[in-house]
Amino acid sequence: MADMRAVAGGILVTFGICPALAADDAALLTEAQEIFRPLPNGMATTGTPLITERVELGRLLFFDPRMTADGNVSCATCHQPSLYGTDGLAKSIGVRQRPHPRNAPSVLNAALNFVNHWRVDRESVEDQAEQALTAPISSGQPDERAVVDRLERIQGYARLFEAAFPGERNQMTAKNIAVAIGAYERSLITPSALDAYLLGDQNALSRSARAGLRKFIDIGCSTCHRGVGVGGGMYQKFGVVEDYSAVTGSLSIDKGRAEVTKDPADLYVFRVASLRNVEMTAPYFHDGSVATLPEAVRIMARVQLGVTLNDADTSEIVAFLNALTGQLPAEFATVPVLPPAGVGARTN
């Protein structure tokens, strides 16, 4: 029997907690603490201390569209604060309307992924940022010099780079741009109800979220979606039990990591997605082929685990997933004022 109180005729009657259920709840918490980890308190660092000036410079650069070919695409174009660090598109759109091959993963908590991008071909958020600076779709700039040239033309950045990289001789480099953006991204951490729960507060998860967590573990979701990111920590084939594309309705088949490694064993292998804030980041999967979270949950159970979920199971698992939504960090929701200057395509 659940912990419940009833006011009857002015008399407060308290029912006790059923001992068997309380033991189940305690066991669930212990199990969850073995599978998941709470988010770090503060920044996701790799040992190097992050100075405030570097994080703040990274924040400016993240929101600055003037480094890219036409001056109209920034990191925040595909990773919008309003959409929890995504863009709401099946696949993102880059400079000059060039299509990105995959769905934009959220930048929130991305620093905690063991590697980045769907095909795990980015080592870290810094590596991702540095490659994006001259990537044909994200940036369209021919080389790093062209990127740095743009920043040199914006009065105000020189001083900020000096403060962010004290003692260095050439501060305004592509490498440092990426290090600063990475430092900023390491600050974008979103603690949620799950974290409070993992720290010992059982009531941080509702009863249905706890039932969903039980199912999430029991049917095997947590085999891959585990650790601090509830995912983001390993590779896995999409479509273990049956081909994904017939179920997702994908218009084209993505070979996944096999295209990077040229190893047939990596066919349809992707990085397991972190499920943090998944409620806020539709559409789903590497190709954004599925519109809603309940549908995505059913498909994953089916093609990865061979499990058919009924409506009640699905909505409990969704209740658990909704407990992974954290608040937008203030330094992401509030955008910075950029040093003013017009740069980019001259089309007057």
Next chain:
Amino acid sequence: MADMRAVAGGILVTFGICPALAADDAALLTEAQEIFRPLPNGMATTGTPLITERVELGRLLFFDPRMTADGNVSCATCHQPSLYGTDGLAKSIGVRQRPHPRNAPSVLNAALNFVNHWRVDRESVEDQAEQALTAPISSGQPDERAVVDRLERIQGYARLFEAAFPGERNQMTAKNIAVAIGAYERSLITPSALDAYLLGDQNALSRSARAGLRKFIDIGCSTCHRGVGVGGGMYQKFGVVEDYSAVTGSLSIDKGRAEVTKDPADLYVFRVASLRNVEMTAPYFHDGSVATLPEAVRIMARVQLGVTLNDADTSEIVAFLNALTGQLPAEFATVPVLPPAGVGARTN
């Protein structure tokens, strides 16, 4: 002699304010109060009261890219908070990389312009928003129905429209989208040092800013750049004394309002730009042909007034213009969390 204090040998000596200069300062303030008006305290309304729910809905819609053809252009694409409601480009880039014909004016204080757009073919911020919803460059949507369809597919908006337009039968219409966005834009007001000055605080403007104001009036800038927006209140030909294009280096010649009215008298006629926050909104002019504010000031003096400004004159006028920079409104700098849902081009 200026109001100054010197500490000499521990003795504080205060020089008095020269009476003639004090009289000049008082006269300048009186003159300025006749030419300009301080910003309204709060919202720029047109009589209709603005309910909070409508302003907040407009804020969501302003930042939502999912209404446009490919789902990747919002009002905030050309009117970015980080760049003071502009995009830093000579001319903006719309959906599918379509080029806008003119430079994006800031959305800050735009509700106070007597009409909107460079060619004054938008009656109000609401009219601008409504036309933009289906404009081929801003939106690319074929009709209003297509815009509303997108919003209907995002769970969460229906409730917000009900709250914003209580008692109406069909709340989710293109008209109401525009009314809500307009209501939000009417809240984007940026009081500055000039406003404090106009309200009687002479020291709100530095001595050089006041010298710049004196020149701004004396050489004739304030003939057109006047009123609450320091501009934004009338039409004027660009290039009264000599053709603008030879001086700005414009790559193409914009005929201005003549293209709208078909009247040869309107050749090269544009809406006079509001100079509020002009420090933060490079590049300058209807075609973004000029990169810096000092250069823009010199050009305007030359082609509009036949005046050649020296460096000292120019920097004093720039000091005055810098006093027109206000703080970013919190409801603009802090972006809202949008109701989650993936919509737009299906490209999976």
